Amino acid sequence: DSGVTQTPKHLITATGQRVTLRCSPRSGDLSVYWYQQSLDQGLQFLIQYYNGEERAKGNILERFSAQQFPDLHSELNLSSLELGDSALYFCASSPSLAGLDEQFFGPGTRLTVL
């Protein structure tokens, strides 16, 4: 158990819909990262927040957005969903901004878009 929690574990929805994924980092970690992992793909970095502020952006679609709240939990919002958005979405946390060594990953949310 990494100490990072994600809800929900599974999510099934239809094309065109909007969903929100939630992540609570390890106690004391200020950085939260979001990743997308499609079948047989590596982890695609989406976005990072540090202490409430957006700090790095990866290949995140404009239909996707995220935020980090004062209690440091984070939400990833996915809208106008397409079939290709079906994937595992992981969040990870680390204590530092750079997170140069270890990131702690949550169990993931499996999103299925029908």
Next chain:
Amino acid sequence: GQSLEQPSEVTAVEGAIVQINCTYQTSGFYGLSWYQQHDGGAPTFLSYNALDGLEETGRFSSFLSRSDSYGYLLLQELQMKDSASYFCAVRAASGGSYIPTFGRGTSLIVHP
């Protein structure tokens, strides 16, 4: 941008030694990490190399050569539970941010 190359699959027998290579292209390099992921599970951190050389942690070792933009993960005394995907990852500095990039992963299959 950043890119990493690693083999898609490696097979070995229980008790053997296996090496998973990773070559990378990046700017502002800040170290090479390795993660293990069992099917459908969360990636878990294995090692991090910021400087050239070998880092050993139990049965696992990781090596980095910055001049060759190359690293590897060495797994010794393989066990069936080591069957998993292994990802190398780099951090690259970009305008005050540190962008993590993961390789596509190497599927390790350990046979009895």
